Amino acid sequence: MKAIVVSAFGGPDVLKYFGNHEMLKVLGDHQIFIKVSHAGVNPVDTYKRAGNYQPSSPKPPYTPGSDGAGLVHLCGPKVTKFKPGDRVYFCDFQTGSYAEYCTVSEDRAYRLHDNLSFEQGAAIGFHTSLPTVLSLLKEKLEKAKRFLFTEPVEGSAWPAARLPSTSASKSLAQLALKKARWNGASEVLNHREDGYMELLKKGQPIDVIIEMLANVNLQKDLDLIAEEGVIVIVGSRDRAEILPRSIMMKESLVTAVSLFRCTHETWKEMGDFFDRGQRDGWVRPVIGKVYKLHEANLAHEEVIKHQAGSQGKILLSIDD
Amino acid sequence: MKAIVVSAFGGPDVLKYFGNHEMLKVLGDHQIFIKVSHAGVNPVDTYKRAGNYQPSSPKPPYTPGSDGAGLVHLCGPKVTKFKPGDRVYFCDFQTGSYAEYCTVSEDRAYRLHDNLSFEQGAAIGFHTSLPTVLSLLKEKLEKAKRFLFTEPVEGSAWPAARLPSTSASKSLAQLALKKARWNGASEVLNHREDGYMELLKKGQPIDVIIEMLANVNLQKDLDLIAEEGVIVIVGSRDRAEILPRSIMMKESLVTAVSLFRCTHETWKEMGDFFDRGQRDGWVRPVIGKVYKLHEANLAHEEVIKHQAGSQGKILLSIDD
Structure with a gap:
């Protein structure tokens, strides 16, 4: 699959694009496999990339990204919340979202209502705090x-x-x-x-x-x-x-x-909160610049420097 | 009366000893006039002396000191809590305690039990927080x-x-x-x-x-x-x-x-708390170095540098 991989810590140029990256083969009982449409780009992604992130930097090689939106592609054997084809947005730290496919825990993925685009969905994820x-x-x-x-x-x-x-x-x-x-x-x-x-x-x-x-x-x-x-x-x-x-x-x-310290209940609460918001129309995510997947390095520069101004959530479009 | 006066902001040497400083003449309804035995020396006194204290530095000339212990000398017309001769400790910001006499509000003064010395009483004041x-x-x-x-x-x-x-x-x-x-x-x-x-x-x-x-x-x-x-x-x-x-x-x-933001109720609560503590014996103030009134400049150096080690509350003895 297409994916961005950090092979060593460093500046934005360590974000390498792979056209045929290995896919995760085993899906856990409560995991879902998502075909990512758009991934969110967050400042924290750049801290992790630089290798000095507290409490724990990931170990290279890894694929960055923790939030995004897309379609459910496969479900683990005990998943009941979703079925393949469901529109979802998610925020999880299992496998990176700067990729064509991504594995997340079913309790960190949430229904994306029809009145919101995948771009808008990808702008919710990390802000569920x-x-x-x-x-x-x-x-x-x-x-x-x-x-x-x-x-x-x-x-x-x-x-x-x-x-x-x-x-x-x-x-x-x-x-x-x-x-x-x-x-x-x-x-x-x-x-x-x-x-x-x-x-x-x-x-x-x-x-x-x-x-x-x-x-x-x-x-x-x-x-x-x-x-x-x-x-x-x-x-x-x-x-x-x-x-x-x-x-x-x-x-x-x-x-x-800190999202890292949320309990299962809090994640559920957050999902319910944004579900009501989508239904009632007051979740209106604002999109900033949308980069292509292979432009992840530019997106990382922008999310820190905001040369284009802080206009909204910065995204990677995976399909292009 | 004997008192220390700050005539201009500056280092410890601006603390001038006056053997015959003017006494406050009018006592408010709820004020008491205390013959100070010992005054507490606190780091905050030095910040005020230096003239850069937030939220508000006093205006020179003024007498420093906010806590101490001694004997009630006079009572304002509506004071019911004390009578002349009562042993008290206090923490107030009305007139400075680096002086032979000091005016405080009756609700900022508290009974000093017989099992505690004036020195020990003077070590309670500012720590009523x-x-x-x-x-x-x-x-x-x-x-x-x-x-x-x-x-x-x-x-x-x-x-x-x-x-x-x-x-x-x-x-x-x-x-x-x-x-x-x-x-x-x-x-x-x-x-x-x-x-x-x-x-x-x-x-x-x-x-x-x-x-x-x-x-x-x-x-x-x-x-x-x-x-x-x-x-x-x-x-x-x-x-x-x-x-x-x-x-x-x-x-x-x-x-x-911050003591400055305490309500009337909190001051009362604090007084009651330390009253129980004196009665039951678990208020056991530890005294550090005791300076004479005219050595206030040395006490100010010590309270910041702790050259003698932090052994307990630093005091000024007024009577000597």
Whole structure:
């Protein structure tokens, strides 16, 4: 099958395209084999590729990618949730999704409704952490009046519109601004413009910040957050310098969610959440640039540098 | 009266001793006027003296000090809790305690039992934040098996023995080790010894860390803490460099408590907590070096550098 393989750790150029890569032969009881239509490209894929990923870098050779969408091709003997031909999106860490076929656990794959394209489906996968965030913040959310999502549009499937008073997003290039508004954000800011911090500081204090780039923004978040506000880290690329006294002054709470620590129940909850969202129309993933499979190296450069602007989820199209 | 006055921000030498400083003349309805026996010397006093304290540095000239112990000298017209001659310890931010007399709000002063000396009383004041920490961590404490207090002995009044399985402390010089054990710590480590991190990593994961020097230790804490463990910052002197991904990997929770944000109810709760502790004998403050009032500059050097080792609370003796 067609697949991208990392044969050694390194820069984007270690992502090699194989036209005839070996396919996995044995399917576990509860595994499904998916013909991938589109794979999601995530910053974490680049950290793994570079070989310095905590808690555990994969061992080369391996095929990158953890999320995507496609058609169920084969089902393991005890799979009851799906049948061949079902449209699915998935988020799993078993075999890489930068490939024509991919093996995932049946509980990490979810039905893709007919009103969403495979591209849109592939933009949901890795962002299924939202329900975990929501559950963590349940009490806060009931009282909170102002939220800040950094790069919600890059996350693309984050149904911002469903959150009370979701208000601001930054890290958005001009094109993305419109899409963010469409996704329900009530204020949209571009962090590349001078003075966006001043704009954020105006108005109500921000009760909850979902932070996708903590190494750059954590201290800014600590400056912006309301007293006893919550900062949830969902992404970080490097070290961050902070003033711990900022945490003390407001008794802020800094925490994080990690997909790697989700329980079976949480995965199910997340699936149900997005199922309702697809049915009711508020899961409206925003697609950024779509690369061909053999352009995985370019996609890896883009997902870090955002030269085209953060317009939505970056994907690989497998069929082309 | 005798008092220390900061006439301009700067190093320890700006702490000037006045033998005949003006006394406050008017006492508010709920204020008490205390003849101070001993004042506590805290790191935060030095931050304020240097003039870069967040959220608010006092304006010179002012008398430093926020805690201490002594005798009630006068009571405001509506004070019911105390009468002149009562032994008290206190923690307030109204007038400085590096002085012969000091004005505090009646709800920030507490009865000092006869079994504790004024020196011991002066070692409780600023560490009354413990009950807040405990209440914050209530749920965690029920499940937690291993705690780490950094510098519990410097805090001196922290009744470590009352916490389940309180286990390790670092930042302790040799002399302090014995005192820490006496205070109920089940393991005592010296962070100046090589390999103390390895010792801490052995055995059960640490569920709760009370961190008194976050700028130095926060990343170490993130490495040591158990999954979903809690780090509570109660002290920090400067910026800290951390890997936010460490927070993500374990879904740790980093938060803080601040005396400045305590409610009236919390102050009362804290007073009651230490009242029980004095009565039942588990409040056993450990005294470090005691300086004379006119040696406040030396005390400020010591509280930061710990040249004599962190043996317990550093005090000023006012009477001498």
